[in-house]
């Protein structure tokens with residue numbers, strides 16, 4: 627079976643190769659033993675961002691956010707809850723725009739929160755403004771067809 631998917635670990639950010647059919651089976655990271663596909667949200671730095679979004683065989687949804695900003699605070703639990711419902715299908719990650727300034731500049735983030743959906747490292751969709759988990763799920767469904 628050549629049906630191995632590259633999946634980034636949300637805890638240590640290392641890439642793992644997981645058989646597609648095992649994704650729903652609670653796979654663990656080979657490096658840190660953290661749960662790979664149980665809906666944890668990865669916190670990405672400038673250095674981690676290209677590999678995490680570019681090498682993943684799952685689409686990666688990145689939330690560009692900032693601390694102490696009301697709409698981001700409101701969105702955080704919604705994002706977390708959507709991450710759980712999409713576990714094993716879409717990897718969820720966050721980029722703190724105050725810390726990861728290179729990534730924020732590269733993607734021209736002008737308002738926060740901004741969500742960018744990556745597939746094979748390419749931006750395929752973006753959306754600005756806070757969303758509830760149900761809106762986020764509806765939006766993702768439209769983008770992923």
Ligand code: ZN
Nearest residue numbers: 635638655658
């Ligand atoms: Zn790990």
